[in-house]
Amino acid sequence: MSRPPQPEAGPAHRLLADRLAAALARPVAQQPDWPDPERAQAVVAALSRAEPLVTPAETARLAERLAAVAHGEAFLLQGGDCAEAFAENTEAHQRANLGLLTDMAAVLARRAGRPVVTVARMAGQYAKPRSRPLDARGLPVYRGDLVNSIEPTPAARTPDPSRMLRARADAADAMAVVRDFRTGTRARPDDDGELYVSHEALVLDYERTSLRADLGGPEPRLASGLAHFLWVGERTRDPDGAHIALAELLSNPIGLKLGPRTTPEQALAYVRRLDPHGEPGRLTLISRMGHTRVRAVLPAIVEKVTASGHQVIWSCDPMHGNTYTSAGGHKTRALQHIADEVSGFFEVHRRLGTHPGGLHVELTGDDVTECLGGPRGLTEADLPARYRTACDPRLNAEQSMELATTVAELAAAGATDREVRLR
16 A cells, blocks of 8 residues: 555554555455465555555545536546556547547537536556456456456466556556646537546555545545546445445545346445445446346335435446347447436436436447447447457447437436437
């Protein structure tokens, strides 16, 4: 952990040090099995001396804007690569993604009549949880460039802690692009120029390297300098696990993915732990139900949490519940299913009188062929042409803009029975 709370710093720092140690000692899932633990600890120590990637002032501004989303006064747009890859960490790729998010935000703001808070999956999204430890070849599964290589060899798939150093350096370069890009967008009448970054808080050896004491809130907490916004995923949200325990300690805005097996009672328990002081916008609940289940599963969760009085942000991830493998062996998603889940998400909230406040999508500004549908009517036969993702399929720019238009119409109309039909 960078700048660890020292005993001589006072009772609050000692409390934070003890709580962090207890959190990291809990059971933990989806972590790399470093073959040389001493080398891994040396990398952690080196990263702990690095400068933070984001500033407290930036994170505080995001928290203020997310409070407006929780109050129903704004909309959250969160998106970017499924997993950032070192080979794609070029300024052209990053600017294409940021430009696409900005264009989507402009459509949403103009048609829905609300400000849009734009948060990129960028500058840290280098690791991904996986459902199996081995791939079809019997090799250790690819867990993202922060951990190992996608190349299908035993040596390349062996977890390498030095990759955390590369990820941190590339994240710093990406943040420089974000800051330069948002400076250039401040003149636009449909955007205030603010862009924030986020990633899944997955590999805890990486996440713990940029924590500092934050004593300015309702209780002593730890602020991450790696991202403005961090979330806990569906596969690591064990209530007794280290990821939830760490999220409890963070002062950054945090998110939590909720899949279709989540019960209303579980959702409320998470909310009480992660938002103990009832801070509007501190917690974003990101539902990822699938288009066939969202209308059946989500209502009871929303009702239970809303009745508690907590003002969370309700966001929709319509990607992960709608993934399947094509006949040709490509993981893909159909835009019509993605749009249908978003439609169901809006229907649930309109019926309950709550604010459908966000959209969380995997996308790229590059001209890829990874998802089906869109203006060109991509089919499974088109997937091999430009299928470039290292992990999950992303919407391309045309598909993303079509989805943004759909979401804007839903937000503007407030319809409960609207059927969204996309090619």
